[in-house]
Amino acid sequence: MAANSDGINDIHWLMDILQNIDVGLVVLDRNYDVQLWNAFMEGHSGLSPQRAKGENLFSLFPDIDESWFRQKAEPVFQLKTRTFTIWEQRPYLFHFRNSRPITGRSEFMYQNTSIIPLESVNRQADHICVIIYDVTDTAVGKLDVSRANETLSQIQTRDSLTGLLNKSSWLPVLEDYFQSQQPGCLLLMDMDHFRDLNHSIGHQQCDELLRRIGQGLKSLSADNYAARFGGEIFSVILDNHDAASSMELAEKLRRSVLNLGRNSQHDISASIGVAERSDQNGSAMEWLSNADKALYHAKESGRNRTSLFKN
Numbered sequence: 001m002a003a004n005s006d007g008i009n010d011i012h013w014l015m016d017i018l019q020n021i022d023v024g025l026v027v028l029d030r031n032y033d034v035q036l037w038n039a040f041m042e043g044h045s046g047l048s049p050q051r052a053k054g055e056n057l058f059s060l061f062p063d064i065d066e067s068w069f070r071q072k073a074e075p076v077f078q079l080k081t082r083t084f085t086i087w088e089q090r091p092y093l094f095h096f097r098n099s100r101p102i103t104g105r106s107e108f109m110y111q112n113t114s115i116i117p118l119e120s121v122n123r124q125a126d127h128i129c130v131i132i133y134d135v136t137d138t139a140v141g142k143l144d145v146s147r148a149n150e151t152l153s154q155i156q157t158r159d160s161l162t163g164l165l166n167k168s169s170w171l172p173v174l175e176d177y178f179q180s181q182q183p184g185c186l187l188l189m190d191m192d193h194f195r196d197l198n199h200s201i202g203h204q205q206c207d208e209l210l211r212r213i214g215q216g217l218k219s220l221s222a223d224n225y226a227a228r229f230g231g232e233i234f235s236v237i238l239d240n241h242d243a244a245s246s247m248e249l250a251e252k253l254r255r256s257v258l259n260l261g262r263n264s265q266h267d268i269s270a271s272i273g274v275a276e277r278s279d280q281n282g283s284a285m286e287w288l289s290n291a292d293k294a295l296y297h298a299k300e301s302g303r304n305r306t307s308l309f310k311n
């Protein structure tokens, strides 16, 4: 008699634990109809166990990807093996609102999910138990760290004003390009009298000019071929362009810079040096130096012009 009442107590306690535990528990039968729905699930879905019981999971939650879930659950029924899905693979099974005060930045609850087989007396797994763990704190923390790392590497490789690569991350790109033996031209552009322009129109307006020029350069070639070389100097690899077509592009660029000052009383212009990659170049640095010589020539010949390096 005492043993019997112990047994009843055990079951009672187990039911209490099951109801109050801070994970979601859902028992499904072979038709994916809900047989058990604990308080966690009620609290987050607003659906009482009475309403959920006997209802089909996919009718109650149409946004669950049925074929994906069946693919996960069928082996659990058939092979009686557990399965597990983590939030990195799929952020959640049940779309619940995030109710955590600390991680309030996430709109929904990130979930890890286990599915375990439940055997009946005939040793058939004709039910499964889906266990939902709220892992929002961990997920948001991890996502914050990876976003911070991404921003950090962006800061290290890109210029914050224009979004172009900075010199130190562009130089290896130039080196690789040079090593690849592909034909191409190198363009160096330096704003004219930028010091004076800073004095006359102000630092902020000049920053805006640099930003717009940076935007323009992005459309000129592949994303990682253009760089803010430093200050008011930009560099671009014009891949697979010969000298003639590079000069054409460079002139177009020079005119578009000139255009930026069209409605202003101040002259806005740039000088450009172009050097074609040649087999005589012993290194990427020599190629760069040739472009620099051409740029110097453009400056010396009066600025607001494009020069091509000639041996």
Ligand SMILES: Nc1nc2c(ncn2[C@@H]2O[C@H](COP(=O)(O)OP(=O)(O)OP(=O)(O)O)[C@@H](O)[C@H]2O)c(=O)[nH]1
Pocket: 161, 190, 191, 192, 193, 194, 195, 196, 198, 202, 203, 204, 206, 207, 210, 230, 231, 232, 299, 303
């Ligand atoms: N607003 C702004 N100015 C910059 C930036 N980087 C460099 N400069 C300015 O660009 C000017 C470059 O001056 P210089 O190297 O003397 O060249 P310059 O006045 O353009 O003259 P030339 O190149 O000979 O035509 C300096 O006054 C820098 O302060 C920037 O990010 N923003």
